[in-house]
Amino acid sequence: MMSALPMIPLAVGANRVVRGVRVEHVCGDPGLSTELDRALSHRIIEAAIRAIQTPVDGPTEFIPADTAADKEAASVS
């Protein structure tokens, strides 16, 4: 699952949790340019795919891959 507040699903026992952005926009970030926003959304789904491909023993958090471009954009916005 994708959640902006991963600690909650992890606490109740969800086994594969992908860290989303914010409750209001879990799978993207309107503060980014359209291009970067879509790339971020893409990486969140890639993290979900990676989660399903990964063996886990219990609640485990998966963090979408980061890119330098996003960080720059985030610090500007």
Next chain:
Amino acid sequence: MAKLRVIHYVNQFFGGLGGEEEANAPLQVREGPVGPGRALQQALGDDAEVVATIIAGDNFFVEETEKSHPAALEALKTHSADVVVAGPAFDAGRYGVACAQLCDLAQQNGVPAVTAMVADNAGAITYGSGIILVPTGNSPTEMAAVMATLSRIALKLARGEELGPVSEEGYMPRGLRKPMVRERTGAQRAVNMFEARLQGEPFTSEVFIRNYDEVAAPPPLPTLSDKLVALVTSGGMVPLDNPDALGSARAEEFFRYDIEGVSELQVGEWESVHGGFNTRWLNTHDPNYALPLRAIRELEAEGALGSIYPTYFATTGNQTAVKSAQSMGRQIAAELKEHAVDAAFLVAT
């Protein structure tokens, strides 16, 4: 004797800043009681004073913890808090998490704290065993009674007194056991309970079990490129005008919507009816934030995903009872299994 110094925490709504549109409001501190803090002051009486109120937007407190937590801690120090009272948050999920986080933070820094919310609140589930938490019902009409319990516990904590057993003090069990001497042995008490049960008389068990289902993690799939994947959202995402009247809160039902051949969700064709957060980004900017169909289709086209189940499942995850969530989850899982779906992505809000 100097009055005990109480710091009260409320969210943007109870702090009078506004509703969901103020959920990102940064943390601020006001002198004296605000909103429900007045009822708290009344319940505390003359021995203690609500010296300051911390107010923060729900999103701000729980999502920007790198800012909200240091600011809250600073307020506790500035006002030399003897005890923190947070909430009550009732069934408001993010507010509950904020209250619970603040209690946890205060305790870790040597300031005792107490909060109140429904036992199913995400805050109670996440932090319940580590903090002092008074269970409430759903409705703020209980405010006076809850404040009475909160203030009684807060005064004890502020004075450094030890709390009595859960059953007397009215807070939620934390799973702690304290040694005490009972009049009868365990065997005698067990037989008495058994007799009471056989005779239909009331008795109180000494074993409290309150655990969430432990679901073993399914084994991983080596690849999804040949698999059927389904999408589920608790973001209240439905076709425009909400044809099935999905509720904005406390949903007990989910609905299925056709996405076959749909490449992305467009503003003006879909909307979120979620009543627990500000839906403007979903409804005016990009509904795919709650049901990431665009990215899913891209990955399907790239071959990373085999195919997408032709309908998605939508409900509203807002103040949802655990029982309703379990029931919906079982039904959705059963349908996915029946249709040989290999994996599901759930976007939770």
